[in-house]
Amino acid sequence: MQSQSVPRRWLSLLAVPLFLAACGTPESPPPEDAVVRVVTPYTVRSLDPIKQGLWSPEWGYGELLMRATDDGRVEPWLLESLEPESPTSWQLRLRPNIRFANGNPLTAAGLAAVVDRHLAENARVGESLPGADVQVLDDRTLRLTTARPVANLPHLLADEQGISVFDAAATEPSGDIYTGPFRVRSLSAEELVLERNPNYWGGEVRLDEARIRFVPDPQARVLAVRSGEADIALYPPTEALAQFTNGSGPSVAVAAQPLQHLRAIPNLRKAPMNDLAARQAFALGVDYRQLAEDVLGVPYRAPDGLFPDVVDYALPTQRTDAAEAARVLDAAGWAPGPDGIRQRDGVRLAVTVLTYGSQPDTRTVAVAIQSQLRPLGMEVTIASVDDNYAAMRDPAGWDVGLSFDGTLGYTYDPIGPLRSFLTSGAQRNFGGVADPELDTLVAEMEATPDEAARRPLLERAQQIIAANRYVVIVAQRSSPAIVAETFAGYLPSSVLHHISAQT
Incomplete structure (x- = not known):
């Protein structure tokens, strides 16, 4: 490096107290x-x-x-x-x-x-x-x-x-x-x-x-x-927000941009989600409007693609169409069984959806998805885990993982999340995506500082992800207070x- 050397290392919190004023002694506040x-x-x-x-x-x-x-x-x-x-x-x-x-x-x-x-x-x-x-x-x-x-x-x-x-x-x-x-x-x-x-x-x-x-x-x-x-409560539970909509007293405020995205991550390493038809039916069978407006409410919005519309390269790549989902499954040989759950070659169209306690809305969403997909002949079982990342790193025991991970982060960066979640061998590529064309596109994006030149690369990446249903954005959320x-x-x-x- 050609920069100045750094002074001695910071002492740790264990060695140096960080109490800059005496604890427990209230100070006189300003007006x-x-x-x-x-x-x-x-x-x-x-x-x-x-x-x-x-x-x-x-x-x-x-x-x-x-x-x-x-x-x-x-x-x-x-x-x-x-x-x-x-x-x-x-x-x-x-x-x-x-x-x-x-x-x-x-x-x-x-x-x-x-x-x-x-x-x-x-x-x-x-x-x-x-x-x-x-x-x-x-x-x-x-x-x-x-x-x-x-x-x-x-x-x-x-x-x-x-x-x-x-x-x-x-x-x-x-x-x-x-x-x-x-x-x-x-x-x-x-x-x-x-x-x-x-x-x-x-x-x-x-x-x-x-x-x-x-x-x-x-x-x-x-x-x-x-x-x-207190004057402001950050990260309030969604179920509490309805208490503050009567027009008097405290109120709910919502951030401008829906940068928090609830992903449904399919596990491509095992049946049934290693079958493209099953993934397509899942994406078509979820009713995004119902989830955002009827199940969750403020501060959620229904997504129509990988990226929110705050960025001009966002493409509409998701929609709800239960009839089309049924046709996709029929064409792929997933036939209804005696109990209404589809089967193919002796394998039931049954998926385990992971939720996690630190984001209680994931269970609310999973219950709604369970109800939405049942008429299509897809059986959904819900499993709750403490650490969703740790659970998804093990290929066994899950088929779809719900996870709040923004596709733009909090800095409107499409490249970092694409690399982290969807390129071959990446640390957070929990679903096991291995797509050489997508890998090449992300590398080309990283080598293209000009935003206009990067746009067709981003559009093509969205088309590949949607065509293969490597991920589904179930809901968009803005930060409430x-x-x-x-x-x-x-x-x-x-x-x-x-x-x-x-x-």
């Missing part, structure tokens, strides 16, 4: 109109920028090099510009006058040290940027080169699990080593307390303080807003930036 109280199920466990840096852009105490927006774009954030020089080389130029909350400036040399640190210790960055090297060109400019083309670099630099930006000169993690509009006043196992960053480079910060309480119980989060103990009347204008972020300078 009520300048503070927000949020409850969330997810705990910020430390301020380590490598292991826990993802929380910094979510809660506004850190920022990324690029930013995904609610209107479907990815734009420079800490960067002023990001320009490809070749398929394997990019020039990164920082905005001027960026400072960390501790007052230190962010320079190209400091950013190079940050990138090196992530490449060495953040496995996600190392996998995304193979053979990466950074070179400092001037005080604000870097050159990043990779061993293979990475056309989705703008999206990768907007990924909260990627390169979190921090002060590489600091010797240990603390609340002021980030660049965001807030700095961390205190962090405990129960609460994160943020205050306005007096050194913020990006302009006015509207809030004086934000208090983020970690509340795993979903009903407790709902009750916190109802009782006035329950919001008190005092914050009635709050909208959840489609891209998980819960608190910002404008909040």
